[in-house]
Amino acid sequence: MPEPFALSDVTIVAGDPAGTVLPGRTVVVGANGKILQVGPSADTVAPVGCKILDSTGRFVVPGLINAHAHLFSNGLPLPKILLKESTAGIVAKLGRGPLGRRLFKKRTKANVLTQLHSGVTTIRSVGDVAYEVVEVADEIERGEYLGPRVLGSGPLLAITGGHGAPQIALTSDSPWEARRNARTHVQRGVKAIKISATAGVTDARAIGYAGRPEMTEEEMSGICEEAHNAGIRVAAHAQSTAGIRAALRAGADTIEHGAAMDPEVIDLFLDNPRSLSGSSALIPTILVCLPLLKFDQSITGASDVVRANAAMILEEMVRGIEDARRHGIAVGMGTDSALTYVTHYDAWREMDLLVRYGGFTPAQALNAATRTNARILGLDDITGSIETGKDADMVVLDANPIDGFRALTNPRMVIARGHIIDEPSVTRYAELDERLDSI
Ligand SMILES: [Zn+2]
Structure with a gap:
């Protein structure tokens, strides 16, 4: 159980789209890991026995939520053997064998902790090798070690030869087989389900291939129905208008x-009456496209075809964000971590790109990564903002991230459901960071 504490005289950055800043506040956190009181310091009295953490000059933001994460790798360029079609079958088989299971679970654990230490207190995975993320999530829930809240997806659900298959996907080729895979996932305890509605960039076979529709509406309907019956939301990888429809x-x-x-x-x-909450949301992932376009192919290992698809997909994605913004569609934040050049410690980069490419204000980008993501994932009763009754998921910083997202690179403290990580630190890849800084 966490020790009760109060952040006193802190400046709250609310995470709302207007960028509200509330100086001189005190946030009281109880032994249940929840926020007991929030208010002006003069009116907020911490209970007796509560540890007071003087936070004068510091800023606190809601814990970040990463709505699109993979956890099987660390973000360094993926080895070719993992991506090549000729070796994919062996990779998938080994990955799900006893050695692979141990390896990927170990990596998952390290990667979720890296995300946590960089301020991400909630992660939704969207495509795992097997059920390693679900297992790690369960261990965290049982209190075996401190970690973020993790919604594990298991492998994504795709058609034969579809996006992600077979390395990080289970395949099916009929609506009933698709339902069976979804039922297996539910039985194994997933908290999210991901489907490949279209092809993708990494496995594109020709220029223009990435948006090609894959799973039929009928197949996806079966999966959505099974997921929704279990109260689970469905994320669809979709990179064309037809696939989204x-x-x-x-x-x-x-x-x-x-x-x-x-x-x-x-x-x-x-x-969207067939969705779980009545409407659907967009999770763009800008960062993952840029290295493929901006860096030399000898560095990224991207083929001409992959590069051309990345260019096409980025343009489409930016148009999609613009359309969403103009029409009031909810836009969340996801990093596509584990893919080449997307580490587990740089969610701030995606927020920065939502501003530079997506036309968001910095306040709106922070909002996407906190309150909006919480609502999109159905977690807004428990996280996403610093309010009485919610889980104490917070990040304490030296500066307001709305004035520059780099403030998020060195948190003073990360608080996950009331547990404090003091002076968190992560292992960085200097060369990779330098290259990304040049974009
Ligand atoms: Zn992804």
């Missing part, structure tokens, strides 16, 4: 990456 019609709760929208797609996002 089919996924939304089937009831997908979030569209990952995204593309330009037409009026029907916009209406479906805003009013």
